[in-house]
Amino acid sequence: MDQSEKRSIHWEKWTAVGTVVMAVCALITSLWQGYTLQQHNKLSLRPYLEFEANFQRMPDKRISFELLVNNNGIGPAEVTQMKIWLGGEQISSTHRIWPTLKVAAPTDCLGAGNVARFYKVDDQQMVIRADEKCLLTDAEYQKLQQQLRIELTYQSLYGDSYQVSWGEPAARG
Template structure:
């Protein structure tokens, strides 16, 4: 019977333990990289902007708002106003009828601005007295101007992901006009 030296048997176990712990460490490293990648993907999906252009036309009130209904900031790259397929402006106020000293609120060019989740930018707002015929006529002219337009919004999220262009047709404002040409 051949006796195996104790030192030789211990060094074998030490080698096996070293190899095993190295394999476990490499496996843990790979899993942590994979988990980080999955977490980053989750974060991107969790903070997505979701634009909406909201139209309001009530008795005495006309409004066009850009709202972020998403869970992350919306960064406006470019907002264009179109008539048909032609870009006719960058701000709604430029395309409104003259004599609108009654404008309650409006913004000019909104490029490179951001909107927080559940935040909004009022693009155009008109409050008027529906019993005043002059103000009522101006509201009708405003509806006529708005109903021929369309808004294209190019935007991105905080991770720089570019989304498809959001389009909103403003023909909804035609519904109260007696004649539309």
């Protein structure tokens, strides 16, 4: 065979092709790491709102009651929507719960809080309260338990939406 007929290997081309393949692999790896880091950060900052209901029966058979919203997650939460039903009727705010329920106790000592707000980590907000000064009768307490439903829609810092509710769905109309 003649020297001119032999094929020569062009190492420059193979070096260039290898460099491009390695660069593409590095780009894909970087994009994947960025995606997984973002998913990890979303989970690391996920809020978790939940309701906490506390009641105590007093010796006169009347009941103190408190309903709270707690952020037990590891990130802040912003409530974007709140819906409240009492006896199948949708009401506009927590301050309307006691008058709609027609509680015998003076309504000026019954508490209601602003629930649709921003919650930092370990934050807590009162929804409604009937404390030692404004006790509920057993019938009022049962009516509250059976008819009140609250639904909150909230978002994380990343804009992911979540929902939490308190009360039975059957109470909603």
